[in-house]
Amino acid sequence: MKSLLDKVNAKLNVQGGFLKAVSVLAGGTAFAQLIGFVCLPILTRLYTPEDYSVLGVYVAIVAILAVISCLRFDIAIPIPENENDGKALLLLSFLSNTIFSIILYVVLFISYPYIQHYKIIDQLSYWIWLIPLGVFVSGFYSALQYWATRHKRFKDIAKTRITQAISGNTASLAGGMLSVGFGGLIIGQLLNFSGGLFKLAVSAKKDLAVVKSSPLKTTFAKYSNFPKYSTFEALANTSAIQLPLIIIASFLIGPEVGYLMLAMKVLGIPMGLIGSAMSQVYLSHAPAYHQKGELFEYTKSILRKILKLVIFPFLILLLISPYIFGYIFGTQWADIGYYISAMIPWYFMQMLSSPVSMSLHIIEEQKIALILQIFGFFIRVIILLILALYFSKYISEYYILSGFIFYTVYMVVILACLKYKKVK
Template sequence: MKIFKQKIKTLFQGSFVKNVSMLVGGTAFAQLITIILLPVLTRLYSPEDFGVLAVYLSFVSLISVVSCLRLEIAIPIPKEDKDAVALFVLSLGSVVIVTLLTTIGTILFLEQIDQATQGKLEGYVWLIPLSVFFSGIYAALQYWATRKKAFSLVAKTRLSQAIGGNSTQIGFGYAGLAPLGLLIGQLVNTGAGIIGLSRYFTKNSRTLLRNISFNELKSIFKQYDRFPKYSTWEAFANSGAIQIPVILIAYYAVSAEAGFLMLAMRLLSAPMSLIGGAVGQVYLAEASEKNYEGKLRQFTYNTVTALAKIGTPPILFAGVAAPFLIPVIFGEEWQRTGMLIAWMSPWFLMQFITSPVSMALHINNNQKIAMCLQFFGLFLRVGGVVIAGLYFNDYIVEIYALTGLVFYFIYLCIVLLMLKNK
């Protein structure tokens, strides 16, 4: 952690490094708890159980990412708090509506879901609407805290998520309730932190909340309608490019490939969540100001350079060492995960560099371009997995990893090109 903070301090200046450090600290403890307990979970749950969790998370992620109609990411942008509160209220209303639609959809299409997942979610579909609701509420509250730069509070919620989710999964695992324990634990992880963030929101915006009228909500919605119009589809395409292939891999693969992939993604996402996620939130909070000052281009270049220097050594080391270390740490039956990490490391490195600065397109009102890029990624990655499933089944995850690398490289090039033209 000291090494990471020293590197960040040499690459960033001012409040940026302070805010990133706050989020890094809380996320570091959360990730440390998760990584330490993973060897316990892999001995309580089988690769097939993790495969069920992978499919469940894929459905939840596909829906929850658009549950606020992307109005939540606009909360840090307005200059006036009253406009931001209106966006927050609109986000909550969207979550309620999407949750109701999800509940109805799971009831009406239960048979189709069972067929698409080969019965992996049988008996667990009822958890999907709950996860969507908790995820949407947390996202809206988190972006309000980001607007107020309450990064220490966000860091605390990350810690409570890790403790609550992992302890629940271990408890259910020892009770022999698999794979239900993994799913309930994930639900607890999603909802943890909502109470603390809710208290912070009501404490700082109670008066503004009371004075909001329907006409004001309507006016703000029209002002920021580009987010539901374009960012919602962009977010769905982005999530679909990651999650739909997981469902397809679970469908095409004859073994517990989705379970091996689930563990590999969880391990590789740790450094990205640790640094990249924190940088992304602070970047969004700072980028609006930099854009008003005409400094967004250089600020983005500095961020990309910093992320490349910070992320390359640990992620590439993980790719080289994983085939040897994974069987020792997690058990021999998880050896396939080590090979997948080796293939997926370049993809996650490029994602680590690109994702935090992708919001530059939104700051500059280039939502259409962002949406087109995400749909390109959706077709590229889903198409690659479908072709692999039909003709190259033994290499389906490897092809999935290569398409991820290609997509994020192209995305980064477009972001930098648009800023240069700007």
């Protein structure tokens, strides 16, 4: 038995402990996703597709704004070898996020009398005032999560995901039972954004007490490519995913966005379980492989691992989705299975490409990453908007297809850049 355990431990520790770290993150995330999946059939009977449509709009707006609230200094935190630079990047993230959130409240306060009658704003009602708060807690959590990633505290990250699942779903269930409408979903999502903040903050505070900080101005200049290029790259990427939901909600009357939102939530379970865990661990190990000139080989090995993990579950889900989800979520969600099946090719390519996407930043090709995201924004938002104006009947189908096209191109470009850097 001891020999078997030794073999398992050795297997998990190959490649700098990649599999062991992934197993820790995936284990915590799996429990969190299980909580969410168990609660979904109850939530879909407490809330209507229209309620989820409003939630989709709220999440879309927060996600678009939150991804730039730290000026992308947060994603740079694990990269520098010098601990002082890492601390300075964390402080820059906090500062940027706080200022950005305050500006959002000021802009919303000034503009609200002029925008309150627009369909999207009217749907959100007074819950719109929780948008800046959602951005603030999301940005704060992101910075702390990347600090934990820098120190390879994957158990702490996994625990926060469990906290997020418990607090978010509990609030949504309570709101549904109290018949507060879509507001229960929004409160639940807000807690999902912020769950586990305290635990990560306590660990970070202990670190910061014993580490000196590089001058913020010097660090800002040193990592200026992140706000200059990565901010717009991330904005284009997130907008390409989220803006179509707002466009579809504006042009189609009914539950369309609710179906898309729930389908994305279901497919986000394997994405959150495997893709997010691998992304965090890949980022913690990739800089070292880059310094040794082995990032291309390391990335290919990770892609092979991901492919082996996801190929069969996705095939099974593709075949059974149209037949099972109507029963799981209730009669008003009868068509959800067809949406899930149609979106599987998109999420399959996203599952492969997303965990290794940070490699473009590691090899300092932020410009290429930005160009890729601009391309994605064009095919996923601009073309969709044109279709919405003239052929609105087909915009949901095009949104799904464009996701598959974008992530396929993304994968090809990442591998080509890494191979070119190796040869060079």
